[in-house]
Amino acid sequence: SRRGRRTRRARKEPRACSLHEVQLTVTELGLGYDSDETVSFRYCSGWCDGRRRNYDLVMEHVRLGEASRRRARRRGRAKAEPAHHGPCCRPIKYEKKMSFFDNNERFFTIKNVSAKECGCV
């Protein structure tokens, strides 16, 4: 049943950091090219909790970033310097090239658009 599927999905463990893929037109990438060509955009998403070191545990406990965020708010700045207390799920390799024709039949090659491999860094 529909409800059964939803329940199973809701109970699922959060996924570990890994490579995901979506189909987008080049225009939808938002890099300023006007092209209806469809490309596979691969990106990194997921949790890195299992990869935490003593450093991350200290950062979470001490919360050095929070005082900085409070100061930034008092000074009217939108954001303080970020201090991550956990590894980030990020690309560790990129697809070197992506090529396409725009809607004016010009050929472009752009670099480091799509992720090739992800890691907890």
Added chain:
Amino acid sequence: SRRGRRTRRARKEPRACSLHEVQLTVTELGLGYDSDETVSFRYCSGWCDGRRRNYDLVMEHVRLGEASRRRARRRGRAKAEPAHHGPCCRPIKYEKKMSFFDNNERFFTIKNVSAKECGCV
């Protein structure tokens, strides 16, 4: 004047990702040790905006993480899988060892507590 200093400080450019240091007792690290010994804890903080690649620009434009966050909220989960749209300021090298006596005069050596070098990853 006091006001002048504040204004200058508020206008200052946000700092780039770099190594920072605080003095903490081992107890304050929050790793479960009871020790009044003071240690230097070094950590990474700051912005990585200058290091953004095409990948990050696409991630910011497409906001793949946000749909996931909305789904997570609907399903009653606190947090969705994180998808960063910018490099993280993180340790790329750690101080291999930190040694101390606890308040019961036991000697401990713990690893990967303090950052040694930071990078935008």
